[in-house]
Amino acid sequence: MSSKIVTLNGNLAIAEAIRQINPDVVAAYPITPSTSIVEAVAQYVADGVIDSEFVCPESEHSAMSVCIGAAAAGGRVTTATASQGLALMWEMLYIAAGLRLPIVAAIVNRSLSAPINIHGDHSDTMGARDSGWIQIYSENAQEAYDNFIQAFKIAEHPDVRTPVMVTFDGFIISHSLETMRIEDDEEVKEFVGEYFPIYPLLDTETPITAGPIDFTDFYFEHKRSQLEGIENAPKVIEEVGKEFGKRFGRAYGFFEEYKMEDAEVAILLMSSAAGTAKETVDELREKGKKVGLIKLRVFRPFPAQKLAESLAKVKAVAVLDRATSPGAQGAPLFIETRSALFDYPKRPKIINYIYGLGGRDITPQHFHEVYAELERIVHTGKVEQYYGYINLRE
Amino acid sequence: MKKAKTLKELKEATWQELPIGTINLDAGNSLNNFTGTWRSGKKPIFKKENCIHCLFCWVYCPDSAIIVKDGKMVDIDYNYCKGCGICEVECPSKPKSIEMVKEELTFS
Numbered sequence: 001m002s003s004k005i006v007t008l009n010g011n012l013a014i015a016e017a018i019r020q021i022n023p024d025v026v027a028a029y030p031i032t033p034s035t036s037i038v039e040a041v042a043q044y045v046a047d048g049v050i051d052s053e054f055v056c057p058e059s060e061h062s063a064m065s066v067c068i069g070a071a072a073a074g075g076r077v078t079t080a081t082a083s084q085g086l087a088l089m090w091e092m093l094y095i096a097a098g099l100r101l102p103i104v105a106a107i108v109n110r111s112l113s114a115p116i117n118i119h120g121d122h123s124d125t126m127g128a129r130d131s132g133w134i135q136i137y138s139e140n141a142q143e144a145y146d147n148f149i150q151a152f153k154i155a156e157h158p159d160v161r162t163p164v165m166v167t168f169d170g171f172i173i174s175h176s177l178e179t180m181r182i183e184d185d186e187e188v189k190e191f192v193g194e195y196f197p198i199y200p201l202l203d204t205e206t207p208i209t210a211g212p213i214d215f216t217d218f219y220f221e222h223k224r225s226q227l228e229g230i231e232n233a234p235k236v237i238e239e240v241g242k243e244f245g246k247r248f249g250r251a252y253g254f255f256e257e258y259k260m261e262d263a264e265v266a267i268l269l270m271s272s273a274a275g276t277a278k279e280t281v282d283e284l285r286e287k288g289k290k291v292g293l294i295k296l297r298v299f300r301p302f303p304a305q306k307l308a309e310s311l312a313k314v315k316a317v318a319v320l321d322r323a324t325s326p327g328a329q330g331a332p333l334f335i336e337t338r339s340a341l342f343d344y345p346k347r348p349k350i351i352n353y354i355y356g357l358g359g360r361d362i363t364p365q366h367f368h369e370v371y372a373e374l375e376r377i378v379h380t381g382k383v384e385q386y387y388g389y390i391n392l393r394e
Numbered sequence: 395m396k397k398a399k400t401l402k403e404l405k406e407a408t409w410q411e412l413p414i415g416t417i418n419l420d421a422g423n424s425l426n427n428f429t430g431t432w433r434s435g436k437k438p439i440f441k442k443e444n445c446i447h448c449l450f451c452w453v454y455c456p457d458s459a460i461i462v463k464d465g466k467m468v469d470i471d472y473n474y475c476k477g478c479g480i481c482e483v484e485c486p487s488k489p490k491s492i493e494m495v496k497e498e499l500t501f502s
Contacts, residue, residue, distance in 0.1 A: 209417070
């Protein structure tokens, strides 16, 4: 088989990647909208297409616990979840990161209860942003597939050894059919390579204890040493993104700049809404407006310096968040971005919009309104309101 | 693989010297680490004269604090006994051959 163009939705694209990688263990609990990933993988295992050990425990907390045990034993491990499932994994996420286990998880972004809602927003993964996991956001099914394959290479790199979550928007990407490219099985296997665990529990020649109690004498040193993995990650993410591009023709960095060369105003956002935003940029560019877009791919580790260098060239920026951070100085992406710009003397005006909570649509009309507001800010030099909402009845 | 230093060797270690991921390479280190020092405040007293050597206490002990020699219960290992009292509850001899008594703990 060679590389081929297929029609798949985001979930089945992830399942294809799992089939190609054939990890040692897949432990997952079904939850909308990630269920069809787990269903497809269970089918592959039942049909003998892959020989992964498939574990379907009683909850997501247990699914992540199985992943941790299997990864500590020395296996290449993956899982998939969304929303409340990720929330239920919460304490285990920190343990996976603290033990430096290179688990890869596909997270289908979905809102958090209450009120209950099954549609896409970033509340779930934003809630996990300090768990110690690397976070890579994907615009479409192709990116979800590409990012998921790269995630193993990033997580398992000896300098990183940190779990990675690859995310994409619930339903909009997870359930929408898209024409995309699936790479050759052998090429993918070769790219991901063999996995060499460090101090696996099953190596009886080198007996170890993983995750022992650690009081005032060692805890602080261990937490500091944990940070080294995610701090080493940028170099590896960059290398792996380039290597992927060289082999498969689609290179990746920390973010994608769209018509930013001479842009005077810009929108910064993540994931599927970038497609609609690009359409709007094209329309405005045809009218001679100098507008641009940055789609952030890697939220953790946050590429502060690179992003600030790119944004410092424009006069006004709108950061669009698909999550809130109640009581904070704006939503997560905005807080990070504004902080990143603080050291730049010639920094742009910056505003924050919340959009798309619970799957609420964002259309070209809304992006037109955001760019119009940015133009107004550039024209008057004044920010009237630094925080607002898009497509909210108010 | 190069063997990393054990935590015992790393007593004053900086964060850079620690093995990855909280791993402890010092297998068997509980021989130097007496967890009995945080016993509950009660400790079991063995009354040899009542013992029928059924070894229920040995089976039920959630640590390994019952010392058995030649198939016979001989003593309690206070270096590791946590004072849970399961041995006393499970002891079938009449009168019981294990009795929990109060103790003042000195923390090391």
